[in-house]
Amino acid sequence: MDGAGWWQRLFHITIPSLVPTIVYFTVTNAIYCFIGLFSLVYAVTQGGPGRETTPIDYMIYIKAFQTPDQLGYASALSIVLFAIALLASWVQIRLSNRYQD
Structure with a gap:
């Protein structure tokens, strides 16, 4: 680390430690x-106008209850x-494994 500048310490030590x-x-x-x-959707718009602001979790609530x-x-x-959230999480973890090694 002798002679390493601020940017070198940031990109070679700090950021890899924080991955x-x-x-x-x-x-x-x-x-x-x-x-x-x-x-947020339930309190503010309740999916309206015309169900334009209805995310999938609020649609689940509407259909179920x-x-x-x-x-x-x-x-x-x-x-x-669940599948969408699992896929998004898997992709993020998979991409992050490239930077940990």
């Missing part, structure tokens, strides 16, 4: 983007949401 933390926060934020919008005859459709939407 696990950065991966954790990007994965949790991606999952929040898919699942965490329910309370406001129209109980479509519980199977809500279950299928839940599986799709």
Whole structure:
């Protein structure tokens, strides 16, 4: 480290040390983007006008609890949401493994 400048220390020591933390926060934020919008949409717009602001998590709620005859459709939407969140997390972790080695 003798003679290393600030930028060299940043890119060769600091950032590689922070990669696990950065991966954790990007994965949790991606999952929040898919699942965490329910309370905001429910409180502010309730999916309106005309269901234009309805994310998939709010659609699951509508199909499961406001129209109980479509519980199977809500279950299928839940599986799709899980698959999307799982795929997004897997891609982020896979890309981050390139920078950890």
